[in-house]
Amino acid sequence: MTTEASTATERPVLAVFDFDGTLTTADSLGAFLHLHLGTLEWGWALVRQSPMLMAYVLRRVPNHQAKAALLQQTLQGASADLLEESAQRLVTRWLPRHLNPWAWDRLQSHQQAGHTCVLLSASLDVYLGAVARALNIPHLICTGLAMQDGRCSGRMSTPNCHGEEKWHRLQAWFAQQGQPRESWELHAYGDTRGDLPVLRQADQAWWRGRPWHS
Template sequence: MPESDFVADVPPGTLVLFDFDGTLSTKDSLFPFLRFALGTAGLIRTCVTASPWLIGYGLRLISNNAAKERLLSIAFRGEELSSLQEKGREFARTILPHMLRPDMMARLAQYQKAGCHCVLVSASLDLYLQPWAGMVGIDEVLCSSLSRNEAGQVTGRFHGLNCHGEEKVRRIEQFLEAQVADRPSAILAYGDTRGDIPMMKLADRAWWVRPHKIEPFENSAPS
């Protein structure tokens, strides 16, 4: 069908929710950012040290939140947050543009042209998602962020929770509560993994983003 047909019946004031990794991008963005920030050798050291937690997550023995927090603690604890933010801006400018899905970026552009309110909802880090979203005109970013101490150093813990699964819904509901004068007429959502299912169930209409196609969400996990 023509590229813009999917927005033909979208009412004014529609809220469109996009996951990032594997949805707007072709792959996970966290490990490329870790490699960018730490170098290849630093990434290898970090992964080796964090391997018990990564394996535990793979075996579903520990939560996504715990494994990811441990990984990021090993990678960045004690770093100046301002330095990581600068690396995030550079990563957003130089690396992320080469990781995007042309078909989904075209959809984003069509929704924006139709006057929809486009929001990024991702477990990835604000260090690079915030500046990237500003570059492409996304209206709001709901994502994971790192906490810092009074000296401006990263503590190794999340500020709040990892924006994954049910936490995505909590962030969206919190965002909607703040939209007192501008409530959406409809909610659409795009995702690609089980962690996106709660967000997709919240929407009036949702789509799975597969490697080579986009198809309606039917309350089931991706194949």
């Protein structure tokens, strides 16, 4: 990858990074819920959700259904202030120990070259906002969590930003920028099947740290 900013005759580079397992080496949602609930309550939540989680592992229920059940169980009624405190703990305690060195280096190279960077993740806005700020990523596309009167409803406010929804949301981002997909040189980074819809559309794609071709 070139580290020089695009010239006027080139398309601008858009670097799109998945978060869990790509920019990080571990899952962030479980880490966030653990920090927010504490070890004992998080453990009980996992016990209560074990039938649904097992059904998801066995592919008997879709990702969004298992996720919705977990969020309802763990975050319903949580105040916005407490969620923000938990997000800051995730950024200061968890994130530095779980950044993927290779992906972190790629992100910094894109930033130093003046490329536009987007964090595109199925994880939650209540903590990814703090993560994006910490990593100096100006654009965030993720799953929203519904709030009412300063408290979490336990429901998602957007479709789960996973799989094909990632590409739909990125297309909406292009429209918001007033620049179609074709006007960008798209670089995409991912690590799971849920990232493939975006990787297939990329000019340059990386899967688990290696060049990927559809």
